[in-house]
Amino acid sequence: DAGVTQSPTHLIKTRGQQVTLRCSPKSGHDTVSWYQQALGQGPQFIFQYYEEEERQRGNFPDRFSGHQFPNYSSELNVNALLLGDSALYLCASSPGFSYEQYFGPGTRLTVT
Amino acid sequence: AQSVTQPDIHITVSEGASLELRCNYSYGATPYLFWYVQSPGQGLQLLLKYFSGDTLVQGIKGFEAEFKRSQSSFNLRKPSVHWSDAAEYFCAVGDTGTASKLTFGTGTRLQVTL
Secondary structure, eight states: OOEEEEEESSSETTTTOOEEEEEEOOTOEEEEEEEEEETSOOOOOEEEETTEEEEEEESSOOTEEEEEOOOOOOEEOOSOOOOOOOOOEEEESSSOSSSOOEOOEEEEEEEE | OOOEEOOSSSSEEEETEEEEEEEEEOSSSSEEEEEEEEEETTEEEEEEEOOOOOOOOGGGGOEEEEEEEEGGGGEESSOOOGGOEEEEEEEEOOOOSOOOOOOEOOOOOEEEEE
């Protein structure tokens, strides 16, 4: 049983560019959450998707947007990248409204 | 809003010694509490969870945690640490709202000396 998968593993972008990160949830899970983990910090909630709708959003600007597809996979898009967007981006999946979330290995984004 | 405090940024223990990592939360009702472990360059792995019932919960890899409502704490313990336990440990609380959002502490880095 495959767990949560994310792609790419690493990414280097320049300020002002746009990036798309991808996530496939664990089999049987229909809810996907995205978290940003800056160096030396705990993960911070970006948003959560369920039934292709954004269920809740954390304290992140509109430059951060997402999408969930009918097969429950999800994308995180970040526009107009800033140096401060450099972080590990974690995707987590869960069944329905469960707080028990399973995390993927993350995508390391570096903005130069 | 809910919050989680992990007072210890870095802890060093000898292999075979006991371990206790502290976690304090701020939440009005009975919280959903979690401990996750993160090895370098890896995602988060769920160690254990508390939803209700018995206040002492057992997790994977020999870890346990005790929920103490009077102290708003959910400390993680292990009787005998192994070198492979060296990692970053995060405490989290399930936040209220329209989503099953987790709020994390800033983490405690565990170093194990041989």
